[in-house]
Amino acid sequence: MKMALGFLTVILIASFAPFAYASDPSPLQDFCVAVNDSIATVFVNGKICKNPKMVVADDFFFSGLNKPGNTSNPLGSKVTAVNVNQIPGLNTLGVSLVRIDYAPYGLNPPHTHPRATEVLVVLEGTLYVGFVTSNPADPNQKNKLFTKYLYPGDVFVFPQGLIHFQFNVGHTNAIAFAGLSSQNPGVITIANAVFGSDPPINQDVLTKAFRVEKNVIDYLQAQFWWNID
Incomplete structure (x- = not known):
């Protein structure tokens, strides 16, 4: 009996495993239109919801990708x-x-x-x-x-x-x-994060990590690193 119950428990846990690895939490309502962060008084993992009675079509719209x-x-x-x-x-x-x-x-x-x-x-x-x-x-x-x-x-x-x-x-x-x-x-742009952080990463760390001389790290950290978005 215990063995059967244990097997059933493993099956149940396995069946729920895909949901545990979802990137974003699943919605519990039709929609949750985000409130602008600058006027939000509560901070959550994501954004708090606008009053559904105040939601309009433009909350789901963007123009300009052409x-x-x-x-x-x-x-x-x-x-x-x-x-x-x-x-x-x-x-x-x-x-x-x-x-x-x-x-x-x-x-x-x-x-x-x-x-x-x-x-x-x-x-x-x-x-x-x-x-x-x-x-x-x-x-x-x-x-x-x-x-x-x-x-x-x-x-x-x-x-x-x-x-x-x-x-x-x-x-x-x-x-x-x-x-x-x-x-x-x-988005984490690799070169920007490693060589363009503020404050900069300690050069001893980077010279050892990349196995290069300090002057190479000096050069890379002195560059202007362009963000992609």
């Missing part, structure tokens, strides 16, 4: 985000969207989304994309890189939290759209 982003920057790319900060009605719904514009040879540099998986679809141009796996259990193995050349209509997935990038390898502009599995995916 307009190209300004790629006149050192990276030659521009991410236009549409998350809960642009559409309050996305609050608790667990999705968001971005448009990414790339100048010729423009780069969306290595970065991660700590709270979301990303699904990218190319509309125009040719992109070289990829992501790197987390540290393998076997210390003799290296982090594996998955890459692909994408053309209009192609789709590629970047798993949640993994470092990934996109590079326009064409002579013309490129455009892609991406859906993300969080109302607020977050």
